[in-house]
Amino acid sequence: MQRLLGPLTLVSLAATFVLGLWVTPKATMHDGGGDLVRMLYVHPALAWVALYVSFGTTTIASALYLWKRTRSNTMDRVAYCAMEVSVLFIALTLITGSIWGRPTWGVWWAWDARLTSTAILLVLALGYLALRRANDDPETRARRSAVYGILVALNVPIIHFAVTWWKSLHQNATVLTVSGKVSVHGSMLWTLLVSFIAFTLWYFWLLRARYRLEVRSDEATRAQLASAVLERQREGA
Amino acid sequence: MHYVIAGYLFSFGAPALYGVSLWWRGRRGRG
Numbered sequence: 089m090q091r092l093l094g095p096l097t098l099v100s101l102a103a104t105f106v107l108g109l110w111v112t113p114k115a116t117m118h119d120g121g122g123d124l125v126r127m128l129y130v131h132p133a134l135a136w137v138a139l140y141v142s143f144g145t146t147t148i149a150s151a152l153y154l155w156k157r158t159r160s161n162t163m164d165r166v167a168y169c170a171m172e173v174s175v176l177f178i179a180l181t182l183i184t185g186s187i188w189g190r191p192t193w194g195v196w197w198a199w200d201a202r203l204t205s206t207a208i209l210l211v212l213a214l215g216y217l218a219l220r221r222a223n224d225d226p227e228t229r230a231r232r233s234a235v236y237g238i239l240v241a242l243n244v245p246i247i248h249f250a251v252t253w254w255k256s257l258h259q260n261a262t263v264l265t266v267s268g269k270v271s272v273h274g275s276m277l278w279t280l281l282v283s284f285i286a287f288t289l290w291y292f293w294l295l296r297a298r299y300r301l302e303v304r305s306d307e308a309t310r311a312q313l314a315s316a317v318l319e320r321q322r323e324g325a
Numbered sequence: 326m327h328y329v330i331a332g333y334l335f336s337f338g339a340p341a342l343y344g345v346s347l348w349w350r351g352r353r354g355r356g
Binding site for chain 1: 326328329331332333335336337339340343344347348350351
């Protein structure tokens with residue numbers, strides 16, 4: 089399965105690109121939007137990865153790190169790497185939302201409940217990365233990051249329900265509805281589903297690459313430390 | 326349509342660039 093991750097990601101991304109730009113229909117003048125409806129095949133998928141898949145990974149890995157039985161460097165690394173990828177996807181969610189908002193609402197940005205809570209999440213996620221740099225001791229860093237990672241995740245349900253709790257410019261849920269009723273049909277629905285699969289797979293591909301890099305960087309730091317200690321011991325002798 | 330093109334460029338381009346940067350950092354680390 090691991091070997092298939094790359095090819096599957098590329099195929100599904102190519103399918104999303106082709107289906108989204110050429111195969112799916114334009115919105116009619118009555119619906120408004122025209123070609124803008126094609127943003128439906130990138131923005132929700134990016135938001136899905138940013139808010140649920142990626143943040144979910146950090147939250148679960150952080151909780152598993154804090155729980156003594158499952159505590160390991162692996163959990164700490166996964167939480168960190170997932171948060172780094174999250175930052176990218178949250179930023180893209182905001183950018184694509186803004187690109188859609190300008191021609192639709194007439195503004196690039198509005199201090200709307202969902203937009204603002206998502207922007208806050210981006211700042212909090214950047215705070216997580218800053219927190220990791222502020223601690224040198226690996227254990228302290230891992231513990232503090234895990235607690236912070238879980239606290240930050242409390243913002244995710246607020247973002248999800250922001251469109252229901254407050255009057256919002258942003259439209260209500262189309263796919264992840266409470267009632268389970270999906271209000272998209274035909275080729276649009278298929279393309280939407282393919283886009284969700286494509287960006288989710290891409291996320292896992294990037295996470296795996298980032299994780300491997302982190303392992304290698306930890307190994308290099310350990311090797312450097314060991315050689316420095318050895319040198320000091322020789323000097324002492 | 327130019328809004329859509331910009332949206333797709335960001336959506337596909339940014340993660341691709343991030344992926345390339347990870348690959349590049351990994352390659353440099355090995356070398």
